[in-house]
Amino acid sequence: MASAAVGYARENQSRFLEELKALLRIPSVSTAEEHKDDVRKAANFVAEELKRIGFENVQVIETKGHPLVYGDWLHAEGKPTALCYAHYDVQPAEPLDEWHTPPFEPTERNSNLYARGAVDDKGQLWMEVKAFESLFQTHGGKLPINARVLFEGEEEVGGEAIEEYVKTNPDKLKADFALICDTELFAPDLPTICVGLRGLVYTEIEARGAATDLHSGVYGGAAPNPLFALSTIIAKLKDANGKILIPGFYEGVKKPTAAELKAWHSLPFNEEEYRQKEVGSDVLTGEPKYPVLYRTWARPTLEVHGMPGGFVAQGAKTVIPAKASAKISMRLVPNQDPDDILKKYTEYVTSLTPKGIQLKFKVHSKGAAIVVGTKNKYIKAATHALHEIFHKDTVYTRSGGSIPIVAQFANDLKIPSVMMGFGLPDDNLHAPNEKFHIPNFHRGIESLARFFEILGSEK
């Protein structure tokens, strides 16, 4: 190996980590109107650093929503061009009372860094930035390949701005491949490249009954109850075995290949351990005839995330709410078209509308599933780099999560993505006590630096 860039990264570990903490202190919660300025502050923070380390044409690009951050360095003639993606926005931190230390005060414990966004995705964004700094610093102010970075601030709310930007500016984003740092290792110390993602359709159904909240004693037996109505609808969306009941929902669902299924089967995975350590429930749920990895990676699912409405504080209030909502999402697999699924879902739910209730639909986000091949030279270079840093063979996995931009890079820019992420399965993404295992932050920086060096050294 003997890479000066890796040496530089190792010498600067503690500074890199302190810089990440500063970024994590900015509560860039993209779904919360009150954090709008914080999201911009995080964008500016990242843009300033890109300029400082050597990127050119650095811009905070205005959009209808939160800004994009762009920068490039395109002077490695004859070498490939990377389009490097990550996101600087984070999920809301609620429920706050379940955090052991405050979500926006990054805290080190047991070699982990705890904070909202630690691993999803500010920590992984910062890995990219610091890999580039290490390369600029040790390659005489140059990079071994051409690079564009494009960071978004709306990943957790559907990514509309980047979708629009990629669609309308394909020439400004010309690249040979994309690098996505927003995934995880399959197990600690096991280098992992993600080659498949589920799609997502996230909706909100608002149900309205009476014109105003009513006393349940006086009106119970005459007034429609939107919360009850939503419950009856939800109960008909999925059966007790996890089968989704929307007519035509499974039409065209593409199965994983036999080779993939075989590879998944040989992964170090124990359902009982997963149940106990990761999920912590009595039993696992879902379609019984599919193993857990198949269910969560390659089968579509449907979940309810919240049902605002009525009286949700402590204690009792005898109210029939005038309106209530249900936040419901579906994860999609290859060959399910999000628009088609949304149409089938909307029609089915509408057909279930109880007496006296009016429904309104809102779509929070929508993106297709994607599966990428493992044979291209970018995946091969990434595999090579990971082996150098981890001294182990890479496993190719899928993720049950969704990164809609990957499908768009394939469709609009016609480039493959390398999804190389360094989270761990127990990192509490989207939950209280989110963390990033600090050694993985550093190994991520090193792996990315080597990845670019390897690609740059190829004839």
Next chain:
Amino acid sequence: MASAAVGYARENQSRFLEELKALLRIPSVSTAEEHKDDVRKAANFVAEELKRIGFENVQVIETKGHPLVYGDWLHAEGKPTALCYAHYDVQPAEPLDEWHTPPFEPTERNSNLYARGAVDDKGQLWMEVKAFESLFQTHGGKLPINARVLFEGEEEVGGEAIEEYVKTNPDKLKADFALICDTELFAPDLPTICVGLRGLVYTEIEARGAATDLHSGVYGGAAPNPLFALSTIIAKLKDANGKILIPGFYEGVKKPTAAELKAWHSLPFNEEEYRQKEVGSDVLTGEPKYPVLYRTWARPTLEVHGMPGGFVAQGAKTVIPAKASAKISMRLVPNQDPDDILKKYTEYVTSLTPKGIQLKFKVHSKGAAIVVGTKNKYIKAATHALHEIFHKDTVYTRSGGSIPIVAQFANDLKIPSVMMGFGLPDDNLHAPNEKFHIPNFHRGIESLARFFEILGSEK
């Protein structure tokens, strides 16, 4: 007529109203821990006024929860003794953004007084106090009958303290009848005595699945979802025709008498007008074979009031919540035993528990339905008084709401209750923009003063 007390009440209308406003400015929300001191403040406010106007033995009685306010005047030898009940606590004011003027800043508009608690029940409590003041002032510092007042601060949260106090102190509350001012006129200008109330069992079911909140992309298809679980349970509690599906739920339900049904049928009630003006929904719901008044007064019902858990803020969060709850209540009718119903409900819900979910039950309140006769001398005197003030015959109705203390007065003190209330059907009880029609506040005071005078003049 020619009652000096009525004359006094008329001369002091504007002062009485201003005093009520002062009481309404105290946010005595009994279910909210943060308003605990306000509840006490309201109790003290009322107790001070009872002393000022001439009551004796006035006490703010400490309990495990919010205090009771007691006072008596027992020097009308040979005359009956009234036990006068009302409550000084109020419902929460949420959702605040639907109030046209702030809930704890009483505001007059169109002859109405808008405020949380205006009619339920501080306004009606103040009617009692002001009727007594008018009598003390015009009867030479005496009352025409003996009176005890007992006001509680926990009616909106189940009334545990008063239940305990009545059970353990029947001797201190010896009376011939109870007066309850917490009901409404059937229609504007139509004097009304309520002779039946539904009972209430108010529960909260907590469902737990995974040990912590999980990402719905990563774990969707494997982790149990408590919100989905609660939805499937709720959907099986009641069918689309309002029939409750708990086994044995309707056992022993007592029908109204033929005379009652005939009287209800002749009330000025139009279902279409009720739907449009009071409920404001497309259609009415509930058991189709029973008319609306029968459904809401004499049929048991079940409602969901709120489902806390998961992500309920604006926007999208892809979370499978670790836990969620459902606040569910049942209204009971005569001959349904609350303990028996609670047992059947708990057993049935438990039997519906989905895979991977653990349920916990909490009971917020519990009380039986009651029906009182119309032939006793107290109801007759009340009817007489109402005729003097309204110049109309009184109608005898039931209420779909619940006042558990009425059943307890019958059972523990062996006394009948006179439920004489002056609210209106569109007063927005438990909802935003609660109001009290100001002329009804004053007619209430006058009717109560005359009621006591008539009882005191009988041989």
